[in-house]
Amino acid sequence: MKFKKTLAAASGLLALALITFTGGCAGPSKSLTPSEQASAVTQTYGTPEKPADQTVKAEPADNKQAPVIKPQLGPAPAQGKTPEDREKVVYLTFDDGPNSFFTGRVLDILAEKGVKATFMVVGNNVEKNPDLVKRMLAEGHGLANHTYSHDYNIVYRSPGAFTDDLDKNNKVLIPYTAEPVMVFRAPGGPQKLDQSYKERLRARGYISVGWNITSADSDPHGVTPEQEYNNIVRDLERVERLKKSPIVLMHDGTQLASIEARPGTPQAAYIQNRESTIKALPAVIDLFKSRGYRFAVVDEHTPPAW
Numbered sequence: 001m002k003f004k005k006t007l008a009a010a011s012g013l014l015a016l017a018l019i020t021f022t023g024g025c026a027g028p029s030k031s032l033t034p035s036e037q038a039s040a041v042t043q044t045y046g047t048p049e050k051p052a053d054q055t056v057k058a059e060p061a062d063n064k065q066a067p068v069i070k071p072q073l074g075p076a077p078a079q080g081k082t083p084e085d086r087e088k089v090v091y092l093t094f095d096d097g098p099n100s101f102f103t104g105r106v107l108d109i110l111a112e113k114g115v116k117a118t119f120m121v122v123g124n125n126v127e128k129n130p131d132l133v134k135r136m137l138a139e140g141h142g143l144a145n146h147t148y149s150h151d152y153n154i155v156y157r158s159p160g161a162f163t164d165d166l167d168k169n170n171k172v173l174i175p176y177t178a179e180p181v182m183v184f185r186a187p188g189g190p191q192k193l194d195q196s197y198k199e200r201l202r203a204r205g206y207i208s209v210g211w212n213i214t215s216a217d218s219d220p221h222g223v224t225p226e227q228e229y230n231n232i233v234r235d236l237e238r239v240e241r242l243k244k245s246p247i248v249l250m251h252d253g254t255q256l257a258s259i260e261a262r263p264g265t266p267q268a269a270y271i272q273n274r275e276s277t278i279k280a281l282p283a284v285i286d287l288f289k290s291r292g293y294r295f296a297v298v299d300e301h302t303p304p305a306w
């Protein structure tokens, strides 16, 4: 019964997205019916009454079961016909990796769809997954600095400790990138940086990049692919209204040593969220393609999120 409630909530979200963003015009696409959503979700996670397995596990690299989710937004804004109209650019970003269970699958989808993204990498994960970093760069994706430790107790001890941890990550990255990676994303987001941090970072030449769209795939209660997609649709409506370039926050990393966790634990939710991101990603890419966006890599010229 609990599962049905979850589904109802997911359907409600979908309905809300329709009402909010289409103004009654759903366009040519058809949304998933509740039973289609049910099927998509049960295939993967089972139900509390009938668990799919004793543990939550990463799945093999098979994205064919990805739920078919269609864009629900209203018509895309007109593409720039005059020089004053900014080109429509989207930045997909993946935080906390690289991760041996998930990052390769994200890269496979990006390659299949022919789009670029930016990986906000953590140094101690880079050390564990050198081949994934090489693959990111070989396939034309961007790298940004997400600190060496991603440990709040270390990076938020002081402004100096923060830049030291970014510098430490650069020591790990330079063999791959040849130059230090000065574009960074603060662990937990730029709102964690007070004035003293901002001044220190600016003085050291570091450039902060935030986000204005989130799939909310760090939700400790777990999110479904449909919820992630709807979260992105909801934020995109606001970003388009404010005429900002979408910078989308998702995650490919995990700090977990093991890929198995008991159902109901935060670790299981974390793994579920990574799986949900991978399942939602093809539809997320199609959403931005259908609205005329070019996929770009984050660099020092990326416009501020807000």
Ligand SMILES: [Zn+2]
Residues within 6 Å of the ligand: 095, 096, 146, 150, 186, 187, 188
């Ligand atoms: Zn992070």
